[in-house]
Amino acid sequence: MAEQMTGAEMVVQALRDQGVRHLFGYPGGAVLPIYDAIFQQDEVEHILVRHEQGATHMAEGYARSTGKVGVVLVTSGPGATNAVTGLTDALLDSIPMVVITGQVATPLIGSDAFQECDTVGITRNCTKHNYLVKDIRDLPRVLHEAFYIAGSGRPGPVVIDIPKDVQFALGDYYHLTNFDSHKSYKPQVDGDLDAIEAAVDLMLKAEKPVFYTGGGVINSGPEASENLRELAELTGFPVTSTLMGLGAFPASNPQWLGMLGMHGTYEANMAMHDCDLMINIGARFDDRITGRIDAFSPNSTKIHVDIDPSSINKNVVIDLPIIGDCGRVLEEMVRIWRSKSNQPRTEALAPWFEEIGKWRAVKSLAYKGSDEVIKPQYAIERLREAVKDRDVYITTEVGQHQMWAAQYFPFEQPNRWMTSGGLGTMGYGLPAAVGVQVAHPDALVIDIAGEASVQMTMQEFSTAIQYKLPIKVFILNNEYMGMVRQWQELLHGGRYSQSYSESLPDFVKLAEAFGGKGIRCEDPGKLDAAIKEMLDYDGPVLFDCRVTKEENCFPMIPSGKAHNEMILADSADIGNVIDDRGKTLV
C-alpha cells in the first residue's frame, strides 16, 4: 500500500527497504531534509566522514568486503564534485554503489545558485547511470531502481540527484522489488549453454591451459569462488588472477601461479604467454595485464566469460565469448565437465606443469634481505606472518606498496582484498579500511599504505577515531612517491622530479593528535615486536614503517614489452630496457 511521506522520508524508507544498515556522508544545505529524516530513526546508521571522497571510498570498501551496495549521501555543489573521484574509481572497478546528492530547488536549477553544480552532467560519464529527480512521483521508483542497477549485471556506481524542494514535497511511497521486466536494462546472467559446452570441449583437449580470473569472480559472490575452486580441482588447470581478483582462488593451492600482469610473477606471465588455451573468467584484458598487445599470448585459443558484452573483443580478439555471470557460467562448466570426464587430466598436463615448475624456479619474487634496514617486501611478509591465523581484510593505497602487498600477502578467501585497480586512486586505502571495519566490526582491517598516498585522505583517520574503528594503517615509508621515483629511475635518467616526500609529518605525533596510537619502526630486528604492539592495541593505529628508500618493485613488464620480456630484480641494466616509444606509455 502506498503511504504518504516527504521525499526526504522516502529516501530513508527506501534505504530501510533495501536492507541498508550504514551509509557514509556529509551534510550540507541541500540535503538537510534528508539529514533530518535520518535523525528521527535509528535503523540506518550514518557515518560522518571528513571529506566526501572519503565517503565514496568507504562505501567501496564496504561494498567490496560484503557484496552489498555501498551508500553515500552528500550535499550539492562541492559535496557532489568531491565524490567524483570515488564514483570514477567504482565505475572502473565495477563496485556497486548508490550516491545520493542534494541539489538546489528545481526553480533555481540553471541559475548558478549557491552550491549549485550540474551533478548529472558532471557524473554522466563516471557512473553506470544517474538520475535527476524533478518530480516526487518518480522518487520511489528511482530509489529502488538505482539499487537494482548498481548491484545487478556488471555492478557500478549510480547517482541520484534530488533537489531540495523534492525532498520537502509530499508523495506516495511504494516499494518496488521486481525489475526483471525493466523496459530497457536487461543484464544477461545465464551463459549460452552451447558456448559453455564448446568451452568445456576445448578444455578437455588443452595441453597448456590456464585460468585467468578477475574481479568479476569476486563481484559474482562467494559461490563463484567456490565454483572456480571446484572447476580448478576437477580440471587440474593452473590459475592466475588479476589484481582485482585476488582471493577468489586460494594462494596456498599448488595450482596457483600468483598474480599476473605488469608486476605479476614470472610463472603467471610466462604461462599466459605460452598457453594453448586461455580461459578468462571475469577479467577485461586491461593494459596492465596484457603488456604489448600484438605479442599477447600469441598461440592460444581464448575463451572469455564476462557479464558485460562490451568487454568482449574490446582489447583482445576472442575465439569463444560467453556472456553471463561468472558464478553461473562456472557452475555450468563444472556440471558439463563432470558429465564428460571423471578425473583431472594430470598426466596430459604433466609436461605443462614441468614447464611451469621451471618458471617458478626463477623465484621472481626473491629479494635481497637486510639486517640494517627494513625491506618493504620483508615488512609485508612479517605482517602476514603475524596475522596469518586471523580473518584479515587488507586495503591498500596506490603505488609500490600496493604491488608489494599483492605480491607478498597471500589471500585464501574472496572479499578480503580492497584496492583501487582501474583508476589507481592514491588515498583509497585508509577510507576503504574504515568502510570495511564498519561492515566487519570484529575483524582485523589493515591498510597497507605508502607515506605519500595516505596523506591524500589522512583526515579520515579522525572518522575511525570517532566511530572507534580499530583500523591499522601500516605505512611503508620510503620518503618517496615510490612508483613515480621508480619510473623516473627507469625512464628519466634518475631525475627525481617532485617525487620526494618533503616535510613529512611525524606520523606518531599525528596519530596521537588525532587521538589514536602511533608506532615507528626502522630496525628489522624490532619489526615483529612493533607489529605485535600494533595488533594488540585496541584502536586505530598509524604505523610508520621506515623502509629502504630506493627499492624497486620487481618483477616488471616494462612498457611496450610482452609477457616473456619481463625484467627481474637482478637485471643488470634496467635503465636501457625501455625504448623511446615505450617511454611515451604509462
Next chain:
Amino acid sequence: MNAQLRASGSVYFVPPEAGAPERHTLTVLVDNEPGILARIAGLFSARGFNIDSLTVSETEHEKGLSRITIVTVASPKTLMQIKMQLERLVPVHKVHDLTAEGSSLERELALVKVAGTGENRVETLRIADAFRAQVVDASTESFVFEITGKSSKIEQFIALMVPLGLVEVVRTGLAAISRGAEGM
C-alpha cells in the same frame, strides 16, 4: 630471460586499427528522457568514436520512445564496440547497424537559401525543378528551397547552387529505416 630483451618499436594498448574505416548508419531506440542525447554524445566523445551525423526525435509518444540515427565512420572492430557501448547505457533499448544488416532507406532534408538576379534566378529554378526541390520562400532577390533525399543528392544540389549565389544551408541530418515488413 633478460637476454631476450631487445628494442621494439611496438606500442602496447595502442594496436593498429583492425580493418579500414567504414561508414555505417546506426539506429538507436531510447527512452525519451532528459539528458539522453548528452549521454549518447558523451559516450562518443569519451571513447573517441566519430559522429558524422546525429538526429534525434520522439517517435512513439505514448511509450516515451525516441529514435536516434547516428552516422559514424569506424573500423569493423570499433563499430562493434560502439554498438556494445551504446547497448550498455541503461535507457537504450536496441541498437541496429542498418548498414551491416542489409538494405535500408536513408533520407535527409535541407533548406537552401540562394540569392541572385536575372539569368541566375532562372537557372536556379531550373535546377531546383530537376532535383524536385520546392520553393518555400521567395523574394525578388532570393529563394529558399526545401529538398529531401539521400545525402549525396543534397550535396550535389548544394554544390550546383554555389556559383548561383548560395547564401546558407541547414540540414536535418540523416533519418534511416530498414526496408521490408520487419520493424525494430
